[in-house]
Amino acid sequence: MNNPDKVIVLDRDGVINYDSDDYIRTVDECIPIPGSIEAIAKLYKAGYHVFIATNQSGIGRSYYDIATLTGMHNKLRSLVEKQGGKITGIVYCPHLPTDNCDCRKPKTGLLSQLEKKYHVKLSGHPFIGDSLKDLECAQKFGCQGVLVKTGKGEKTEKENSEVVKRAAVFNDLAHYVNQLIST
Numbered sequence: 006m007n008n009p010d011k012v013i014v015l016d017r018d019g020v021i022n023y024d025s026d027d028y029i030r031t032v033d034e035c036i037p038i039p040g041s042i043e044a045i046a047k048l049y050k051a052g053y054h055v056f057i058a059t060n061q062s063g064i065g066r067s068y069y070d071i072a073t074l075t076g077m078h079n080k081l082r083s084l085v086e087k088q089g090g091k092i093t094g095i096v097y098c099p100h101l102p103t104d105n106c107d108c109r110k111p112k113t114g115l116l117s118q119l120e121k122k123y124h125v126k127l128s129g130h131p132f133i134g135d136s137l138k139d140l141e142c143a144q145k146f147g148c149q150g151v152l153v154k155t156g157k158g159e160k161t162e163k164e165n166s167e168v169v170k171r172a173a174v175f176n177d178l179a180h181y182v183n184q185l186i187s188t
């Protein structure tokens with residue numbers, strides 16, 4: 006893989022697209038947060054491999070199926086490609102919290118899956134999320150946890166948690182990427 010040092014992991018809901026307490030169940034409900042698609046394209050153009058690691062327990066709850074989830078991801082990929090960018094890989098956890106799987110964040114199985122599949126090392130690299138689960142996952146795996154205030158981010162920022170205190174906080178993905186790439 007070219008530029009193995011330039012890797013970044015993003016959560017999906019609340020970071021790239023708007024989140025909903027009622028789950029994102031259809032392709033049409035998967036609506037990008039303004040600036041997020043352009044930010045991913047900007048990362049790509051700066052040489053980054055962009056990965057997405059997302060909990061999708063709505064699959065386990067039968068709110069939508071894998072074909073629909075793939076449709077959402079194809080939509081995000083194609084929007085990014087229209088801006089001249091590319092998403093290298095997307096992994097998801099389809100399980101319920103009660104399934105006790107290895108991949109549902111804050112567990113780190115999704116990051117291990119990405120490392121294995123794409124032959125990259127993710128520890129030491131940024132992981133951008135909006136929930137405590139993302140930051141805990143990032144910390145456990147040795148990633149740099151970054152909290153964005155979109156999605157559940159404002160609520161997460163108020164949590165009295167060491168993992169939140171240690172995270173860098175940005176208004177949204179676009180602000181984070183502008184800071185990352187201008188430095």
Ligand SMILES: [Mg+2]
Nearest residue numbers: 016018019135
């Ligand atoms: Mg999220």
Ligand SMILES: [Zn+2]
Nearest residue numbers: 098106108109
């Ligand atoms: Zn899982």
